[in-house]
Amino acid sequence: MISAELWGASGRRAAWRVDLLTNKDVYRRQLDGVTGGSLDFNAFRAVAGGGTLTLEVPSGRDFLQGVDWLADRVAITYVAEVHGQRFEVPWGVFLASGEVDEREHPGGVSVTVPLVDKTAILQDDGIRDHYALPVNWPVVGAVEALIVNGGQRRYALTPSSERTRTAVSWPAGTPRLTIINDLLAAIGYTPLRADAEGVYRSEPYIDPDQRTVQWDFRGGAYSVTAPEWSESLSASGIPNRYVVTTQESEGVQPLVGVAENNNPASAYSYARRGRWITQVEDGADATSQAVVDDLARRKLRDSSRPAVRLPVEHLVLPLTLGDAVLSPTGHHMVVVEQAIKLEPMAMMSSTLRRFEVV
Template sequence: MHDSWRVDLLDRLDNTKCELPRLASGQLSWKSDQAVPGSGSITWTRDPGVDIDWLNDRLRVTHIGDDGETPMGVWLPSMPGWDVDGPVTRAPISLSDKVELLNWPIGAWLTLPKGTLVTAKVAEIVRARGGGATQSTDSTEALTKAMTWEPTATWLTVVNDLLTAITYLPLTADMAGRLVVAPYVAPDKRIPVATYGGADDELRLKPQWSDRSELFAMPTGVRLYVSRGGTTKGFIGSADLPDSHPLSAANRGGIPRLLTESSDATTRAKAAAAAQRRLDELMQLTRTITVKHPVDAVQVGDLITHGPLGINATVVDRNVTLGTGAVVEDSVQHTSTGGELPWPT
């Protein structure tokens, strides 16, 4: 299998300056729960023929395999200094994806009025912060009330608050280096972009994977208590899993495991209804599977199918080591709400 990497040096407008030679090693990672999802590092052996503007230039990473070239992002480099070993000088370069351009405080009070067109304002902020091209699903939705941010808030907080207001995803960067503005789509409404497994029409998957789910921490019921203050006794709203549920107290030795929280419900009936809603939320059982496979174009947030397990799952973490025979390690999550256990008992 042909397998190699290329890193191109770009200017701040993403125009190619040259190919970056003499790479020693590197790694890339993406995490869906981080404000700036993409990060990484490369070690570069200094080449006197390459002049890098560390404050403005960018690096484009590309994987080259039997199926062609796969873009792996445009990155902002940070180089703290040089490591010298006799005639060899190396630079440890830290990488952040383009979302980092907005991860700086705004430095002044900011108020956006009711009626502000959200995706248009986001595009304006991204351009002003040097984000360049965007991949945007534009919307005519506007703010239904004014929003205000303190001077210590970051531009990224402003953008993500705006996107949340119209049920859009937080800002991300795609593999072409564009900042992505897109509506949120529930996992059960997404279409899988790839299937991993052993069949001829499936992407290759290493035969070892981990499959984890925190069953022990799941409660058998919820109690919401309402305090009336002083010596007046309050009341409690209760909800319990039915005995037929695999995680019920009846199926766990007859010992209840209760989540207890305070509530501001005004009646017993409302407290009981709130307890049931809370229990329903907690029964969304998350199954996390770690898989390894060759480099491909799947991204964090994509829905994939795990062929051997026969389930769809969302990619939440992705880690790639740059080098020959590179292997991607993904963490994917499947959420169950149907009351079934993630594996047979």
């Protein structure tokens, strides 16, 4: 347990706890000797979460007895006590990635463990045979089977009646996670992620503007945000039309989804520019016309609104990637990156993203 008193005047104490789990996520014991580390999360990575864990093993005390870094996992939790009320915020279940560095010194052994979240299990698992699904196969059922056949049992996927519109296939060696995310994208779902409890999740994509606000970063008497922040704007390459076509299949006509920006209030629209600037995506997977239409609209929204990125520092909060928040500027934004040091006195940083209104 890494612990210290935080902001004593406010009556707040905090600690980081690291629990050792089996490769089935069954609790074994608290992991002793942990002195620090870090976690980072990025919404644009297939394996979103990672980090490091550092331990000090004193001479004569085998804190790591029975730990198998090739199989065991760790659950990392932030524990806070505010005016006598205890809170626990889980931050994920992780496994060792790459080489564990052990270095002897006069006082014992220093250990550094590189970490990745549980989606790495499915990313590292290249299928041994050609994988194919026939026409009219239930997509969510196929995803669940891919997870289970990858040796994983903890998942929670939103049910769906969507079925494959054409036969689909992937060659041997394709990462299991790639197939899963291709199938989820075909029905308009979010990419698979491992949540703070280590459960695999995916659900229908919701436009950022429609997501419920999870935190308000605006200042005030109870502000948890550092006063310094800055915004950066990217407005290059803005299209006003997006065309998405599905893969061609023998005997099945491809679907075409088109979304156009005709809003005269938008600086990037056809009405303002007087010309079309088109982006095209060919070979998309979509199970229906409704899905491909929605995909075109989403692509246009994401590419035709210049992204504003805003990094903020704040106290440790129970926010996850994709959560909607109100930024210090009062805008509706989404968490796309996070970085946390496993130090009770440390602030965490989040990068927020918003889009200009089209």
